[in-house]
Amino acid sequence: MRLGFIINTCEPFYRGGYETRTWEFARALAARGHDVTLFTSCPQAQTIDGVHFEPLVPPRRYFNRRGVRNLYADVLFAAAVLKLSRWDGEFDVIDACATPFIHLFPLAHVCRMRRWPFVATCHEALQADIDSYIAERGVTGGLFSRIYARLLRGIYRAAQRQPGHLLAVSHATARGLAQEGWGVVPVVEFGLREMPDTMPSKPDHARTQLINVGRHTPIKRLDVVLHALALVQTRTEAFHLHLVGSGAMESAWRQLAADLGLSAHVTFHSTLSDAERDKRLDEADLFLLGSVREGFSIATIEAMAHGCAVIAASAPPPARPNAVLDYLHDGGNSWIADGRAESFAEQILAAIQDRSRLRVRQHAAFVTAQSYRLKDKVTQLESFYRTIALAKV
CATH class of the missing domain: 3.40.50.2000 (Glycogen Phosphorylase B;)
Structure with a gap:
């Protein structure tokens, strides 16, 4: 299959949870013979472990000094997604990390125009947590807080409607999405590429x-x-x-x-x-x-x-x-x-x-x-993509 991944930050250029998930799945799928292209923030076009990296934007800071998302950087990335409308090639499936949501709007436009099946991988069901989400960013109480929360809920719900398919990274996320009204969302959890077969012997520390x-x-x-x-x-x-x-x-x-x-x-x-x-x-x-x-x-x-x-x-x-x-x-x-x-x-x-x-x-x-081995999870993801790709035909 010809697979395209869209994510603003990804290993090996950035470290983090959804960065690791995307990178490990991408190179595991490439190792199985799929044509995998990853559109992200990176210095230049290059191929690493069989995965073709394409820079939508150069590397930049996506979090500020307080650990809060840099909205300016997210907007620039969302705008850069429109470059895919001129991509010289086809995809059987496009899979975008749903976070930070605003890029799903231009990506949906591109996928409709190019007739590419569009999946959003959801790492969280955010609607119930909007108030705590903005409180963590220093916005608490008052009229502005209520307006800001309503705006974010509107953007979140509108963004989640853009993809043709949703995929949850955990059963908890799938349950949360169902409670938000998105129906039954399939789940593909992550797995580890290297797993010890025997439990390490723990030293008997005094502390x-x-x-x-x-x-x-x-x-x-x-x-x-x-x-x-x-x-x-x-x-x-x-x-x-x-x-x-x-x-x-x-x-x-x-x-x-x-x-x-x-x-x-x-x-x-x-x-x-x-x-x-x-x-x-x-x-x-x-x-x-x-x-x-x-x-x-x-x-x-x-x-x-x-x-x-x-x-x-x-x-x-x-x-x-x-x-x-x-x-x-x-x-x-x-x-x-x-x-x-x-x-x-x-x-x-x-x-x-x-x-x-x-x-x-x-x-x-x-x-x-032991139940979280990458090879088993890749097989599940591969099957999910194949079902979507065949439905396009």
Whole structure:
């Protein structure tokens, strides 16, 4: 099949969840003999691992210093999508990452004109979360907040109507989309290209090793995790947290760790190679996930594949359920907090103080991860695309 992917940021040029998903699926499909072109923000046209990269715009910052989306950059990318109307070639399927939504309007126009089947891959069902979404961006209360929320809801719903097909990255997202009125949306979850066949043997550390891997942006809520550890420290000092990643909030969170007296218990790793990150995961006992709004969380599955049990958070209604709860089970492979620092601290203490229970949940997490192999997920995605391509004929 001739497949085109549209995404504003993608690996290997940018790091992140939906960037990783698109890149791994694209090169896996190319390895199976499909003609794959990826339109994104990149320096130049080039082919990497069989995937043809085409620059719609040059690389630029899509998040500002506060970790909030750069609307100007998103608008420029949306306008650049119109270049596809002059593309010298055909596609059996166009798959666009739905985020940040505004580019779906010009892309729908191009796909109608070129008669290309159009799929939008949805990482979140956003309608119920619009208020918290804009609050995270510093817009709270008052007439402007209400007008802004109504405007975003209108753009979101109109954008979701543009593609001919929707695809959800998780069952939680599919349920959220159904509640919004989009009907039954098919699901193709992500999988890992490399999966250990046996669970890593965890070192018996004197201090429980905690880890988080991800972008340092406000929605990751690592400030809540740090406040939780400050509470844990009043009961025990037998822990150490490794924060792997970087982003807009890194400096602020470094300062917060120091202000909370956690400098001896927290290490920031801004840049680690994949091998160094994997070594940290092999040695870690617990993966801490502060975010309550994950669309899937590749980082969590990776940690589980390395034998880490998980402490994650859920959010109360009307917020959409955290998608990690599709595969995390409180008392089985994880501990689930309610999102408050106090609740996180309780779960961390429970894990630290019962090493035998921790080992059981680590093994359960590893077993769960075995169901998320990339080759199986690629087969599902391939079948989904083929059905759409055949319907065009």
